[in-house]
Amino acid sequence: MTTFLGMPAAPPPPASSGSHLRGTDSFPHAAARTLTDDQLRRNLAHATTTIRGKRARVVAEVPDWEELRLAGEALKADTMARLPELLEQLEAAVTARGGVVHWARDAEEANRIVVDLAGAALDRHPQAAREVVKVKSMATQETRLNDAFEAAGITAHETDLAELIVQLGHDEGSHILVPAIHRNRREIREIFLREMPDVDELFPEGLTDEPRVLAEAARLRLRRTFLRAKVAISGANFAVAETGTLSVVESEGNGRMCLTLPETLITVMGVEKLVPTWADLEVFLQLLPRSSTGERMNPYTSMWTGVTPGDGPQEFHLVLLDNGRSRVLADPRGRAALHCIRCSACLNVCPVYERTGGHAYGSVYPGPIGAVLSPQLTGVTDDASASLPFASSLCGACFDACPVRIDIPSILVHMRAQAVDAHARDVDHVAERAGMATVAWLFRDPRRLRLAQRLSRLAGLLARLQGHPRHLSWLPGPGRSWTRTRDLPVPRGSFRDWWEKEGRS
Amino acid sequence: MRIALFVTCLADTVAPEVGVATVRLLERLGHEVVFPPEQTCCGQMHVNSGYPAMALPLVRRYVETFERALGEGPDGGAEAVVVPSGSCTGSVRHQHADVAEQAGDTALAARARAVAARTFELSELLVDVLGVTDVGAWYPHRVTYHPTCHSLRMARVGDRPLQLLRAVGGIDLVELPGAEQCCGFGGTFAVKNADTSSAMLADKCSAICSTGAEVVSAGDASCLLHLGGGLSRLSTTRGDGTPRAVHLAEILASTRADRPERVTG
Ligand code: SF4
Numbered sequence: 001m002t003t004f005l006g007m008p009a010a011p012p013p014p015a016s017s018g019s020h021l022r023g024t025d026s027f028p029h030a031a032a033r034t035l036t037d038d039q040l041r042r043n044l045a046h047a048t049t050t051i052r053g054k055r056a057r058v059v060a061e062v063p064d065w066e067e068l069r070l071a072g073e074a075l076k077a078d079t080m081a082r083l084p085e086l087l088e089q090l091e092a093a094v095t096a097r098g099g100v101v102h103w104a105r106d107a108e109e110a111n112r113i114v115v116d117l118a119g120a121a122l123d124r125h126p127q128a129a130r131e132v133v134k135v136k137s138m139a140t141q142e143t144r145l146n147d148a149f150e151a152a153g154i155t156a157h158e159t160d161l162a163e164l165i166v167q168l169g170h171d172e173g174s175h176i177l178v179p180a181i182h183r184n185r186r187e188i189r190e191i192f193l194r195e196m197p198d199v200d201e202l203f204p205e206g207l208t209d210e211p212r213v214l215a216e217a218a219r220l221r222l223r224r225t226f227l228r229a230k231v232a233i234s235g236a237n238f239a240v241a242e243t244g245t246l247s248v249v250e251s252e253g254n255g256r257m258c259l260t261l262p263e264t265l266i267t268v269m270g271v272e273k274l275v276p277t278w279a280d281l282e283v284f285l286q287l288l289p290r291s292s293t294g295e296r297m298n299p300y301t302s303m304w305t306g307v308t309p310g311d312g313p314q315e316f317h318l319v320l321l322d323n324g325r326s327r328v329l330a331d332p333r334g335r336a337a338l339h340c341i342r343c344s345a346c347l348n349v350c351p352v353y354e355r356t357g358g359h360a361y362g363s364v365y366p367g368p369i370g371a372v373l374s375p376q377l378t379g380v381t382d383d384a385s386a387s388l389p390f391a392s393s394l395c396g397a398c399f400d401a402c403p404v405r406i407d408i409p410s411i412l413v414h415m416r417a418q419a420v421d422a423h424a425r426d427v428d429h430v431a432e433r434a435g436m437a438t439v440a441w442l443f444r445d446p447r448r449l450r451l452a453q454r455l456s457r458l459a460g461l462l463a464r465l466q467g468h469p470r471h472l473s474w475l476p477g478p479g480r481s482w483t484r485t486r487d488l489p490v491p492r493g494s495f496r497d498w499w500e501k502e503g504r505s
Numbered sequence: 506m507r508i509a510l511f512v513t514c515l516a517d518t519v520a521p522e523v524g525v526a527t528v529r530l531l532e533r534l535g536h537e538v539v540f541p542p543e544q545t546c547c548g549q550m551h552v553n554s555g556y557p558a559m560a561l562p563l564v565r566r567y568v569e570t571f572e573r574a575l576g577e578g579p580d581g582g583a584e585a586v587v588v589p590s591g592s593c594t595g596s597v598r599h600q601h602a603d604v605a606e607q608a609g610d611t612a613l614a615a616r617a618r619a620v621a622a623r624t625f626e627l628s629e630l631l632v633d634v635l636g637v638t639d640v641g642a643w644y645p646h647r648v649t650y651h652p653t654c655h656s657l658r659m660a661r662v663g664d665r666p667l668q669l670l671r672a673v674g675g676i677d678l679v680e681l682p683g684a685e686q687c688c689g690f691g692g693t694f695a696v697k698n699a700d701t702s703s704a705m706l707a708d709k710c711s712a713i714c715s716t717g718a719e720v721v722s723a724g725d726a727s728c729l730l731h732l733g734g735g736l737s738r739l740s741t742t743r744g745d746g747t748p749r750a751v752h753l754a755e756i757l758a759s760t761r762a763d764r765p766e767r768v769t770g
Contacts (some may be wrong), residue, residue, distance in 0.1 A: 027698065028697065028698050028699075028700065028701075031698065031700060031701050032700045035700050035701065035704055041704075351686050351687045351689070351705050352698075352701055352705075355701055355704045355705060356701055389555075390693075390694070390697050390698065391698060391701075392691070392694065393654070393687050393689060393690065393691025393694045393702070393705070394553060394654070394655075394691055394692075394694070395654035395658070395686075395687035395691070396654055396655070396657075396658035396659060397654070397658070397685070397686075397687070399658065400658055410599075413552060413553055413555075416553070416554065416555030417555040417556070417557055418555075419555060420554070420555035420556060421555075433556075436551060436554060436556050436559055437559060439550070439551075440551055440556070440559040440560070440562070440563065442545075443514065443545040443546040443548075443563050443566075444545070444562050444563070444566070445545075446542055446543055446544070446545055449514070449517075449545050449546075453517070453518050456518065471734075471737055473738070478696060479696075481695075481696045481697075481699035482695060482696055482699070482734070484699060484703070485699075485703040485706065485707075485735065485738060486695075486703075486706065486731065486734030486735050486737075486738055487733075487734045487737040487738050488730075488734055489519055489520075489730065489733065489734070489737075491518055491519045492521070493521060494517050494518055494521055495512045495516065495517040495521040495523075495524035495525065495540075496517060496540075496542065497521075498521055498524070498525055499524075499540050499542075504540065
């Protein structure tokens with residue numbers, strides 16, 4: 001009998017540096033910028049409040065919602081526990097149905113594969129424009145695929161309305177589901193007028209900022225693009241290991257156009273998007289729409305399995321993207337972040353996201369899930385990534401909203417410890433650690449705590465100097481960030497002293 | 506019943522009235538309150554700031570202190586531990602065993618679980634353990650209640666505080682718009698992300714003011730420190746009508762015999 005000594009313990013690699021997962025600024029700095037943008041804050045508050053109400057209403061309609069969440073959580077945990085085996089099963093099933101599976105270690109590799117495949121497909125149509133259409137996909141935003149296409153002389157057209165607005169606005173998405181959530185309709189009209197040269201012909205009476213009119217303008221433009229496109233790029237919401245079926249759910253139908261009209265379809269999917277069996281979709285197709293758009297059912301649910309001669313794309317490629325995911329999987333305390341089905345419910349209930357918006361997170365995954373997923377994918381070695389786990393008051397609203405019960409607050413706390421350890425020697429963190437150690441030392445002995453409590457009453461002196469006997473309105477050092485907007489009460493004798501004075505002990 | 510009080514480090518140091526009110530309230534209901542003086546802090550701040558190893562001795566201290574209070578020895582005999590804080594109760598329940606386990610001390614983890622099972626937030630103790638919702642309080646003020654995130658989502662106290670408040674004599678309880686949204690405190694979050702925290706606080710304060718309440722109450726001294734700090738700053742522009750922050754225990758402790766200003770001071 002042989003003894004299995006385990007696999008070699010080289011840590012799996014982090015996401016590649018070309019990915020859109022890491023900001024350049026730390027969260028507090030980036031947030032300070034967006035917090036001053038009143039328009040952005042109004043747009044966000046309006047949008048998140050509306051969707052929160054809608055979600056709460058449709059969730060309340062489902063009597064077994066909590067059981068569904070438990071089922072979703074269990075299915076995802078099971079999938080992660082045997083991910084390698086299920087991925088191989090998926091590969092075999094896709095191949096058997098005429099698809100081709102590619103494995104990409106990181107963003108660069110995925111982009112290279114996709115651009116090469118698309119280029120080869122376009123070469124077969126020398127007269128056609130060098131362009132592809134895209135269904136909204138987080139994975140290709142993560143890899144910055146559009147930039148790779150541009151470098152290769154290929155134009156990528158986003159077809160999701162919100163994604164199109166972001167693309168035309170030369171902007172970055174700020175929400176998983178509604179990338180243009182930070183824009184209002186007046187701003188969208190301005191973008192269209194600027195970026196759609198033929199909009200005046202289409203709307204001789206002039207383009208208004210009515211949602212219906214704006215949608216019509218986008219639709220006319222997109223329809224022409226769909227009819228000529230030879231190649232489409234999609235993401236995937238789910239992949240069924242058992243059957244090799246891929247699925248995209250969406251609300252506009254533009255995704256279905258991309259999935260059915262072009263000759264070649266290339267799907268890029270994070271390796272975690274897997275479900276074991278067809279029957280498992282039942283759970284997720286109930287959880288997802290109610291959590292994300294507050295709808296009972298998804299308007300468009302497209303599914304395809306390999307290729308079908310004479311119907312739909314005749315060439316199908318599936319690119320399985322790792323880009324740091326196996327690294328997340330290797331951490332038992334953090335891996336539940338891979339359970340995410342990208343519904344965005346956690347963003348919509350997050351008070352921090354509501355006020356700072358998506359750009360402050362510096363990653364394609366903003367909000368609570370971004371604050372745990374992005375730093376896990378990239379590692380917490382730089383300041384921007386290390387600041388993300390702290391971008392939360394730990395209020396826990398995200399956990400309650402999450403349809404697959406990802407305990408985001410606990411993962412945030414776990415990632416904070418990682419960030420603290422990774423930066424233990426940095427100058428700015430030394431003072432914090434010393435402060436924490438001092439407080440811990442005081443708390444280790446009630447006599448020391450008591451002494452500190454007595455000393456803290458000296459604050460009363462400072463308060464009197466500031467003109468109020470009972471509170472401080474100005475503190476030096478790091479305390480300034482508190483007193484900029486808040487007073488601090490002056491300690492007036494501890495509970496311990498009272499207890500003793502009463503002769504109770 | 507004999508009840509051991511964990512007063513929490515923050516209430517002990519800057520809001521002693523919370524502990525005093527808890528003692529008065531429970532004694533008025535005919536219970537005996539003991540305060541084990543070896544207690545200090547539940548360690549939540551260290552865990553949440555990314556220093557779980559520093560929290561380990563604090564967890565051990567909590568477990569040892571209240572094991573003794575709940576035990577049979579001369580310092581024992583308590584049947585439950587009461588905490589006038591949803592946040593610290595949540596930490597005891599959800600973090601203590603985990604901190605011990607991360608440090609490889611499974612024996613301590615098991616003991617922490619046993620103590621946590623007998624640790625109750627104040628409203629839980631009253632409603633579930635002592636079986637009272639009408640504690641005989643008198644508080645003739647317009648009050649709005651902020652449920653605090655950790656009471657709601659970590660300790661899961663549900664609407665017990667509201668059940669208790671509704672039974673208070675003379676009270677005019679008004680609903681707080683957006684009650685379940687965080688006030689932006691979050692421990693070190695208030696300092697590390699001061700701008701975001703202040704934006705959240707500003708919205709919370711205007712929701713509180715919109716109710717016309719004289720008092721905003723909550724079950725956590727920490728959130729009240731934040732709300733009180735924001736309202737106190739606001740009062741410099743708004744003047745005397747600005748609501749004050751008062752802990753749930755103080756409202757429940759006050760009676761007709763008290764002069765309101767003394768109790769709520
Ligand atoms: S973490 Fe949960 S709530 Fe947030 S996007 Fe993912 S599935 Fe939705």
